[in-house]
Amino acid sequence: MDPVIWFFLLGVVAGLFRSELRLPPAVYDLLSVLLLLTIGLKGGVELARQPLGGVLPQAAAVLMMGFVLPLFIFPVARYLGRFKRADAASLAAHYGSVSVATYAVAVAYLGTKAVTFDPQLPVFLVMLEIPALIAGILFARGIKKDTRWGALAHELFLGKSIVLLVGGLAIGWLAGPEGIVSLEPLFFDLFKGVLALFLLEMGLIAASQARSLRDHGLFLVAFGILMPIPLACVGALLGWSLGLSVGGTALLATLAGSASYIAAPAAMRIAVPDANPTLSLTGSLGVTFPFNIFIGIPLYLSIAHWLHRAGS
Amino acid sequence: MKPNNRKLLTVVTESVLEQILCDELMELGASGYTVVNARGRGSRTVREAGWDTNSNIRIEVVCESDTADRIIEHLRERYYENYAMILYIADVAVLRPEKF
Numbered sequence: 146m147d148p149v150i151w152f153f154l155l156g157v158v159a160g161l162f163r164s165e166l167r168l169p170p171a172v173y174d175l176l177s178v179l180l181l182l183t184i185g186l187k188g189g190v191e192l193a194r195q196p197l198g199g200v201l202p203q204a205a206a207v208l209m210m211g212f213v214l215p216l217f218i219f220p221v222a223r224y225l226g227r228f229k230r231a232d233a234a235s236l237a238a239h240y241g242s243v244s245v246a247t248y249a250v251a252v253a254y255l256g257t258k259a260v261t262f263d264p265q266l267p268v269f270l271v272m273l274e275i276p277a278l279i280a281g282i283l284f285a286r287g288i289k290k291d292t293r294w295g296a297l298a299h300e301l302f303l304g305k306s307i308v309l310l311v312g313g314l315a316i317g318w319l320a321g322p323e324g325i326v327s328l329e330p331l332f333f334d335l336f337k338g339v340l341a342l343f344l345l346e347m348g349l350i351a352a353s354q355a356r357s358l359r360d361h362g363l364f365l366v367a368f369g370i371l372m373p374i375p376l377a378c379v380g381a382l383l384g385w386s387l388g389l390s391v392g393g394t395a396l397l398a399t400l401a402g403s404a405s406y407i408a409a410p411a412a413m414r415i416a417v418p419d420a421n422p423t424l425s426l427t428g429s430l431g432v433t434f435p436f437n438i439f440i441g442i443p444l445y446l447s448i449a450h451w452l453h454r455a456g457s
Numbered sequence: 458m459k460p461n462n463r464k465l466l467t468v469v470t471e472s473v474l475e476q477i478l479c480d481e482l483m484e485l486g487a488s489g490y491t492v493v494n495a496r497g498r499g500s501r502t503v504r505e506a507g508w509d510t511n512s513n514i515r516i517e518v519v520c521e522s523d524t525a526d527r528i529i530e531h532l533r534e535r536y537y538e539n540y541a542m543i544l545y546i547a548d549v550a551v552l553r554p555e556k557f
Protein backbone atom coordinates (compact mmCIF):
# COMPACT_ATOMS: atom_id res chain seq x y z
CA MET A 146 0.00 0.00 0.00
CA ASP A 147 1.19 3.48 -0.82
CA PRO A 148 2.45 5.16 2.36
CA VAL A 149 0.55 8.41 1.64
CA ILE A 150 -2.65 6.57 2.54
CA TRP A 151 -1.33 5.97 6.05
CA PHE A 152 -1.44 9.74 6.53
CA PHE A 153 -5.15 9.64 5.85
CA LEU A 154 -5.55 6.91 8.48
CA LEU A 155 -3.49 8.95 10.92
CA GLY A 156 -5.84 11.88 10.38
CA VAL A 157 -8.93 9.71 10.85
CA VAL A 158 -7.61 8.19 14.07
CA ALA A 159 -6.51 11.57 15.43
CA GLY A 160 -9.90 13.01 14.54
CA LEU A 161 -11.90 10.17 16.07
CA PHE A 162 -10.01 10.53 19.34
CA ARG A 163 -10.50 14.27 19.23
CA SER A 164 -6.83 15.09 19.11
CA GLU A 165 -5.91 18.74 18.97
CA LEU A 166 -4.20 18.14 15.65
CA ARG A 167 -5.42 20.56 13.01
CA LEU A 168 -3.75 22.03 9.98
CA PRO A 169 -4.30 25.78 9.75
CA PRO A 170 -6.96 26.52 7.10
CA ALA A 171 -4.48 28.56 5.08
CA VAL A 172 -2.09 25.59 4.91
CA TYR A 173 -4.88 23.32 3.73
CA ASP A 174 -5.73 25.89 1.08
CA LEU A 175 -2.13 26.10 -0.07
CA LEU A 176 -1.83 22.31 -0.26
CA SER A 177 -4.95 22.07 -2.41
CA VAL A 178 -3.64 24.86 -4.67
CA LEU A 179 -0.34 22.97 -5.07
CA LEU A 180 -2.10 19.69 -5.87
CA LEU A 181 -4.40 21.25 -8.44
CA LEU A 182 -1.57 23.16 -10.14
CA THR A 183 0.68 20.09 -10.15
CA ILE A 184 -1.99 17.97 -11.81
CA GLY A 185 -2.67 20.70 -14.35
CA LEU A 186 1.00 21.43 -15.08
CA LYS A 187 1.87 17.79 -15.47
CA GLY A 188 -0.97 17.30 -17.95
CA GLY A 189 -0.06 20.47 -19.85
CA VAL A 190 3.58 19.48 -20.22
CA GLU A 191 2.66 16.03 -21.51
CA LEU A 192 0.05 17.46 -23.88
CA ALA A 193 2.68 19.78 -25.36
CA ARG A 194 4.56 16.70 -26.60
CA GLN A 195 1.74 15.59 -28.90
CA PRO A 196 -0.85 17.04 -31.29
CA LEU A 197 -4.06 18.20 -29.63
CA GLY A 198 -6.42 17.11 -32.41
CA GLY A 199 -7.08 13.62 -31.08
CA VAL A 200 -7.90 14.83 -27.60
CA LEU A 201 -10.95 16.93 -28.49
CA PRO A 202 -13.34 14.13 -29.53
CA GLN A 203 -12.26 12.14 -26.47
CA ALA A 204 -12.91 15.13 -24.24
CA ALA A 205 -16.37 15.51 -25.77
CA ALA A 206 -17.14 11.84 -25.03
CA VAL A 207 -15.97 12.26 -21.43
CA LEU A 208 -18.10 15.41 -21.10
CA MET A 209 -21.11 13.39 -22.24
CA MET A 210 -20.35 10.77 -19.60
CA GLY A 211 -20.46 13.57 -17.03
CA PHE A 212 -24.07 14.25 -17.97
CA VAL A 213 -25.03 10.57 -18.22
CA LEU A 214 -23.69 9.31 -14.87
CA PRO A 215 -26.15 11.36 -12.76
CA LEU A 216 -29.00 9.76 -14.73
CA PHE A 217 -28.06 6.45 -13.08
CA ILE A 218 -27.43 7.88 -9.64
CA PHE A 219 -30.56 9.97 -9.20
CA PRO A 220 -33.13 7.14 -9.50
CA VAL A 221 -31.11 4.91 -7.17
CA ALA A 222 -31.05 7.59 -4.49
CA ARG A 223 -34.64 8.66 -5.08
CA TYR A 224 -36.43 5.31 -5.36
CA LEU A 225 -34.10 2.82 -3.68
CA GLY A 226 -32.91 5.18 -1.00
CA ARG A 227 -36.22 7.05 -0.71
CA PHE A 228 -34.46 10.35 -0.29
CA LYS A 229 -36.49 13.42 -1.02
CA ARG A 230 -36.06 14.92 -4.44
CA ALA A 231 -33.60 17.65 -3.48
CA ASP A 232 -31.37 15.24 -1.54
CA ALA A 233 -31.36 12.67 -4.33
CA ALA A 234 -30.47 15.40 -6.83
CA SER A 235 -27.68 16.62 -4.62
CA LEU A 236 -26.31 13.08 -4.24
CA ALA A 237 -26.42 12.71 -8.03
CA ALA A 238 -24.40 15.90 -8.38
CA HIS A 239 -21.83 14.84 -5.78
CA TYR A 240 -21.36 11.31 -7.14
CA GLY A 241 -21.48 12.34 -10.78
CA SER A 242 -18.82 14.99 -10.26
CA VAL A 243 -15.19 14.17 -9.43
CA SER A 244 -12.76 14.32 -6.55
CA VAL A 245 -9.32 15.72 -7.28
CA ALA A 246 -7.88 14.16 -4.12
CA THR A 247 -9.02 10.69 -5.20
CA TYR A 248 -7.46 11.33 -8.61
CA ALA A 249 -4.20 12.42 -6.98
CA VAL A 250 -4.09 9.27 -4.83
CA ALA A 251 -4.74 7.19 -7.94
CA VAL A 252 -1.87 8.91 -9.76
CA ALA A 253 0.41 8.18 -6.80
CA TYR A 254 -0.80 4.57 -6.75
CA LEU A 255 -0.08 4.11 -10.47
CA GLY A 256 3.36 5.59 -9.79
CA THR A 257 4.17 2.95 -7.19
CA LYS A 258 2.98 0.24 -9.60
CA ALA A 259 5.03 1.80 -12.43
CA VAL A 260 1.93 2.06 -14.62
CA THR A 261 2.00 4.99 -17.04
CA PHE A 262 -1.10 6.85 -18.15
CA ASP A 263 -2.21 9.11 -20.99
CA PRO A 264 -1.44 12.84 -20.74
CA GLN A 265 -4.99 14.00 -21.41
CA LEU A 266 -6.41 12.66 -18.14
CA PRO A 267 -6.23 16.08 -16.40
CA VAL A 268 -8.31 17.46 -19.29
CA PHE A 269 -10.91 14.79 -18.53
CA LEU A 270 -10.78 15.76 -14.87
CA VAL A 271 -11.78 19.29 -15.85
CA MET A 272 -14.49 18.00 -18.19
CA LEU A 273 -16.10 15.85 -15.51
CA GLU A 274 -16.39 18.38 -12.74
CA ILE A 275 -19.26 20.53 -13.98
CA PRO A 276 -21.81 18.47 -16.01
CA ALA A 277 -23.06 16.48 -13.01
CA LEU A 278 -23.60 19.69 -11.05
CA ILE A 279 -25.80 21.07 -13.82
CA ALA A 280 -27.66 17.76 -14.03
CA GLY A 281 -28.19 17.76 -10.26
CA ILE A 282 -29.61 21.27 -10.33
CA LEU A 283 -31.99 20.31 -13.13
CA PHE A 284 -33.13 17.20 -11.25
CA ALA A 285 -33.85 19.26 -8.17
CA ARG A 286 -35.71 22.16 -9.64
CA GLY A 287 -36.15 21.84 -13.36
CA ILE A 288 -35.65 25.02 -15.30
CA LYS A 289 -37.14 27.68 -13.09
CA LYS A 290 -37.10 31.38 -13.68
CA ASP A 291 -35.79 32.33 -10.27
CA THR A 292 -32.65 30.22 -10.51
CA ARG A 293 -29.76 32.62 -10.27
CA TRP A 294 -27.89 31.25 -13.26
CA GLY A 295 -25.47 34.16 -13.30
CA ALA A 296 -24.21 33.59 -9.78
CA LEU A 297 -24.32 29.88 -10.40
CA ALA A 298 -22.30 29.99 -13.60
CA HIS A 299 -19.75 32.06 -11.73
CA GLU A 300 -19.61 29.46 -8.97
CA LEU A 301 -19.34 26.59 -11.46
CA PHE A 302 -16.84 27.91 -13.97
CA LEU A 303 -14.70 30.14 -11.79
CA GLY A 304 -14.43 27.80 -8.83
CA LYS A 305 -10.94 27.30 -7.48
CA SER A 306 -10.40 23.84 -8.93
CA ILE A 307 -11.43 24.71 -12.48
CA VAL A 308 -9.35 27.88 -12.57
CA LEU A 309 -6.23 26.19 -11.20
CA LEU A 310 -6.52 23.04 -13.30
CA VAL A 311 -7.14 24.93 -16.52
CA GLY A 312 -4.48 27.50 -15.59
CA GLY A 313 -1.96 24.77 -14.81
CA LEU A 314 -2.74 22.96 -18.06
CA ALA A 315 -2.30 26.17 -20.04
CA ILE A 316 0.97 27.13 -18.33
CA GLY A 317 2.37 23.61 -18.66
CA TRP A 318 1.38 23.47 -22.30
CA LEU A 319 2.84 26.90 -23.09
CA ALA A 320 6.06 26.31 -21.16
CA GLY A 321 6.62 22.80 -22.50
CA PRO A 322 8.94 20.17 -21.02
CA GLU A 323 12.04 22.41 -21.06
CA GLY A 324 10.38 25.54 -19.74
CA ILE A 325 8.95 23.80 -16.72
CA VAL A 326 12.26 22.39 -15.46
CA SER A 327 12.87 25.19 -12.96
CA LEU A 328 9.43 24.63 -11.42
CA GLU A 329 9.82 20.89 -11.04
CA PRO A 330 11.28 20.88 -7.51
CA LEU A 331 8.21 22.57 -6.03
CA PHE A 332 5.44 21.03 -8.07
CA PHE A 333 6.62 17.61 -9.20
CA ASP A 334 9.27 16.51 -6.70
CA LEU A 335 7.20 17.49 -3.68
CA PHE A 336 3.97 15.95 -5.01
CA LYS A 337 3.93 12.96 -2.68
CA GLY A 338 4.80 15.03 0.37
CA VAL A 339 2.11 17.60 -0.39
CA LEU A 340 -0.38 14.80 -1.00
CA ALA A 341 0.54 13.16 2.32
CA LEU A 342 -0.11 16.37 4.27
CA PHE A 343 -3.30 17.00 2.35
CA LEU A 344 -4.54 13.50 3.16
CA LEU A 345 -3.74 14.03 6.83
CA GLU A 346 -6.18 16.94 6.88
CA MET A 347 -8.67 14.97 4.77
CA GLY A 348 -8.55 12.26 7.43
CA LEU A 349 -9.35 14.80 10.13
CA ILE A 350 -12.28 16.15 8.10
CA ALA A 351 -13.56 12.66 7.28
CA ALA A 352 -13.46 11.76 10.97
CA SER A 353 -15.63 14.78 11.74
CA GLN A 354 -18.29 13.22 9.50
CA ALA A 355 -18.49 10.13 11.71
CA ARG A 356 -21.30 11.47 13.85
CA SER A 357 -23.58 12.38 10.97
CA LEU A 358 -22.84 8.95 9.53
CA ARG A 359 -24.50 7.43 12.59
CA ASP A 360 -27.54 9.66 12.03
CA HIS A 361 -28.00 8.83 8.36
CA GLY A 362 -27.69 5.13 8.70
CA LEU A 363 -26.98 2.09 6.72
CA PHE A 364 -28.31 3.05 3.33
CA LEU A 365 -25.87 5.91 3.00
CA VAL A 366 -22.96 3.60 3.82
CA ALA A 367 -24.17 1.03 1.31
CA PHE A 368 -24.77 3.76 -1.27
CA GLY A 369 -21.32 5.27 -0.69
CA ILE A 370 -19.60 1.92 -1.16
CA LEU A 371 -21.72 0.27 -3.85
CA MET A 372 -22.49 3.27 -6.07
CA PRO A 373 -18.87 3.97 -7.15
CA ILE A 374 -18.31 0.48 -8.55
CA PRO A 375 -20.84 0.51 -11.44
CA LEU A 376 -19.93 4.16 -12.11
CA ALA A 377 -16.24 3.23 -12.31
CA CYS A 378 -17.12 0.38 -14.66
CA VAL A 379 -18.79 2.87 -17.00
CA GLY A 380 -15.64 5.02 -16.82
CA ALA A 381 -13.40 2.02 -17.47
CA LEU A 382 -15.47 0.93 -20.46
CA LEU A 383 -15.38 4.43 -21.92
CA GLY A 384 -11.62 4.71 -21.32
CA TRP A 385 -11.00 1.36 -22.95
CA SER A 386 -13.19 2.13 -25.97
CA LEU A 387 -11.46 5.50 -26.41
CA GLY A 388 -8.20 3.60 -26.71
CA LEU A 389 -6.61 4.83 -23.48
CA SER A 390 -3.73 2.89 -21.92
CA VAL A 391 -4.28 0.64 -18.90
CA GLY A 392 -3.29 3.48 -16.57
CA GLY A 393 -5.54 5.95 -18.36
CA THR A 394 -8.46 3.53 -18.22
CA ALA A 395 -7.92 3.01 -14.50
CA LEU A 396 -7.77 6.78 -13.93
CA LEU A 397 -10.94 7.46 -15.91
CA ALA A 398 -12.64 4.70 -13.91
CA THR A 399 -11.41 6.36 -10.73
CA LEU A 400 -12.77 9.72 -11.87
CA ALA A 401 -16.16 8.20 -12.65
CA GLY A 402 -16.23 6.36 -9.34
CA SER A 403 -15.13 9.32 -7.23
CA ALA A 404 -17.49 11.76 -5.55
CA SER A 405 -16.97 15.49 -5.29
CA TYR A 406 -16.71 17.08 -1.88
CA ILE A 407 -15.57 20.62 -2.68
CA ALA A 408 -17.20 21.92 -5.87
CA ALA A 409 -20.46 20.02 -5.48
CA PRO A 410 -21.30 21.04 -1.90
CA ALA A 411 -20.71 24.70 -2.66
CA ALA A 412 -22.75 24.66 -5.88
CA MET A 413 -25.60 22.64 -4.37
CA ARG A 414 -25.78 24.89 -1.33
CA ILE A 415 -26.45 27.84 -3.59
CA ALA A 416 -28.59 26.18 -6.23
CA VAL A 417 -30.50 23.59 -4.19
CA PRO A 418 -30.74 25.08 -0.71
CA ASP A 419 -33.41 22.67 0.47
CA ALA A 420 -31.08 19.68 0.08
CA ASN A 421 -29.48 18.55 3.31
CA PRO A 422 -25.78 19.42 2.87
CA THR A 423 -24.47 16.98 5.47
CA LEU A 424 -26.11 14.02 3.78
CA SER A 425 -24.18 14.24 0.50
CA LEU A 426 -21.00 15.37 2.16
CA THR A 427 -21.05 12.49 4.63
CA GLY A 428 -21.58 10.07 1.76
CA SER A 429 -18.84 11.43 -0.46
CA LEU A 430 -16.27 12.29 2.19
CA GLY A 431 -17.03 9.91 5.04
CA VAL A 432 -17.72 6.78 3.00
CA THR A 433 -16.80 6.98 -0.67
CA PHE A 434 -13.45 8.75 -0.41
CA PRO A 435 -11.99 6.25 2.09
CA PHE A 436 -13.51 3.37 0.15
CA ASN A 437 -11.95 4.58 -3.08
CA ILE A 438 -8.45 5.18 -1.76
CA PHE A 439 -8.25 1.85 0.09
CA ILE A 440 -10.24 -0.53 -2.09
CA GLY A 441 -11.61 1.28 -5.14
CA ILE A 442 -8.43 2.40 -6.86
CA PRO A 443 -6.68 -1.02 -6.76
CA LEU A 444 -9.97 -2.55 -7.91
CA TYR A 445 -10.30 -0.11 -10.82
CA LEU A 446 -6.74 -0.87 -11.90
CA SER A 447 -7.55 -4.59 -11.98
CA ILE A 448 -10.69 -3.85 -13.99
CA ALA A 449 -8.59 -1.85 -16.46
CA HIS A 450 -6.05 -4.68 -16.74
CA TRP A 451 -8.82 -7.17 -17.23
CA LEU A 452 -10.56 -5.09 -19.91
CA HIS A 453 -7.34 -4.65 -21.85
CA ARG A 454 -6.51 -8.34 -21.63
CA ALA A 455 -10.03 -9.37 -22.64
CA GLY A 456 -10.10 -6.82 -25.46
CA SER A 457 -6.81 -7.70 -27.04
CA MET B 458 -33.25 60.04 16.54
CA LYS B 459 -30.05 61.95 16.88
CA PRO B 460 -28.26 62.46 13.57
CA ASN B 461 -25.34 60.17 14.48
CA ASN B 462 -27.48 57.20 15.55
CA ARG B 463 -27.40 54.20 13.26
CA LYS B 464 -28.27 50.49 13.35
CA LEU B 465 -25.62 47.78 13.53
CA LEU B 466 -26.93 44.72 11.76
CA THR B 467 -25.00 41.49 12.33
CA VAL B 468 -25.55 38.37 10.21
CA VAL B 469 -23.92 35.05 11.08
CA THR B 470 -24.34 32.60 8.24
CA GLU B 471 -22.74 30.06 5.91
CA SER B 472 -19.65 31.27 4.11
CA VAL B 473 -20.93 29.87 0.82
CA LEU B 474 -23.33 32.82 0.75
CA GLU B 475 -20.69 35.49 1.17
CA GLN B 476 -20.46 36.77 -2.39
CA ILE B 477 -24.20 36.74 -3.04
CA LEU B 478 -25.12 38.33 0.27
CA CYS B 479 -22.59 41.10 0.01
CA ASP B 480 -23.85 42.02 -3.45
CA GLU B 481 -27.41 42.03 -2.19
CA LEU B 482 -26.54 44.19 0.80
CA MET B 483 -25.15 46.87 -1.47
CA GLU B 484 -28.21 46.66 -3.72
CA LEU B 485 -30.44 47.12 -0.68
CA GLY B 486 -28.75 50.38 0.19
CA ALA B 487 -25.93 49.53 2.59
CA SER B 488 -22.94 51.80 2.14
CA GLY B 489 -20.50 49.08 3.12
CA TYR B 490 -20.00 45.96 5.22
CA THR B 491 -17.38 44.02 7.16
CA VAL B 492 -16.96 40.26 6.86
CA VAL B 493 -15.03 38.03 9.26
CA ASN B 494 -14.67 34.26 9.47
CA ALA B 495 -16.53 32.71 12.38
CA ARG B 496 -17.10 29.39 14.06
CA GLY B 497 -19.50 28.23 16.71
CA ARG B 498 -22.47 26.10 17.49
CA GLY B 499 -26.16 26.55 16.81
CA SER B 500 -29.34 24.70 15.98
CA ARG B 501 -27.78 23.37 12.81
CA THR B 502 -24.90 21.88 14.80
CA VAL B 503 -21.27 22.77 15.11
CA ARG B 504 -19.79 24.81 12.29
CA GLU B 505 -16.03 24.68 12.13
CA ALA B 506 -13.90 27.16 10.31
CA GLY B 507 -11.48 24.45 9.22
CA TRP B 508 -12.34 24.45 5.56
CA ASP B 509 -14.47 26.31 3.09
CA THR B 510 -17.59 24.22 2.73
CA ASN B 511 -18.30 24.01 6.40
CA SER B 512 -17.34 27.43 7.67
CA ASN B 513 -19.28 30.44 8.82
CA ILE B 514 -18.97 34.14 8.32
CA ARG B 515 -20.15 37.13 10.31
CA ILE B 516 -21.21 40.13 8.30
CA GLU B 517 -21.65 43.51 9.96
CA VAL B 518 -23.44 46.43 8.39
CA VAL B 519 -23.90 49.89 9.85
CA CYS B 520 -26.81 51.69 8.21
CA GLU B 521 -29.96 53.78 8.61
CA SER B 522 -32.81 51.99 10.32
CA ASP B 523 -35.03 51.80 7.22
CA THR B 524 -32.20 50.21 5.28
CA ALA B 525 -31.76 47.74 8.12
CA ASP B 526 -35.47 46.89 7.95
CA ARG B 527 -35.24 46.27 4.22
CA ILE B 528 -32.24 43.99 4.65
CA ILE B 529 -33.87 42.04 7.47
CA GLU B 530 -37.04 41.52 5.46
CA HIS B 531 -35.05 40.35 2.44
CA LEU B 532 -32.91 37.91 4.41
CA ARG B 533 -35.90 36.52 6.26
CA GLU B 534 -37.79 35.89 3.08
CA ARG B 535 -34.99 34.41 1.08
CA TYR B 536 -32.67 32.55 3.43
CA TYR B 537 -34.26 31.74 6.76
CA GLU B 538 -35.88 28.52 5.68
CA ASN B 539 -32.91 26.69 4.22
CA TYR B 540 -29.75 28.27 5.51
CA ALA B 541 -28.05 28.49 8.84
CA MET B 542 -28.51 32.18 9.60
CA ILE B 543 -28.60 34.29 12.73
CA LEU B 544 -29.49 37.95 12.59
CA TYR B 545 -29.38 40.56 15.29
CA ILE B 546 -29.54 44.29 15.43
CA ALA B 547 -28.23 46.94 17.81
CA ASP B 548 -28.24 50.70 18.16
CA VAL B 549 -24.89 52.31 17.68
CA ALA B 550 -23.55 55.82 17.57
CA VAL B 551 -21.18 56.65 14.75
CA LEU B 552 -18.57 59.36 14.68
CA ARG B 553 -18.87 60.30 11.04
CA PRO B 554 -22.59 60.00 10.16
CA GLU B 555 -22.02 61.13 6.59
CA LYS B 556 -20.31 57.79 5.89
CA PHE B 557 -23.39 55.69 6.68
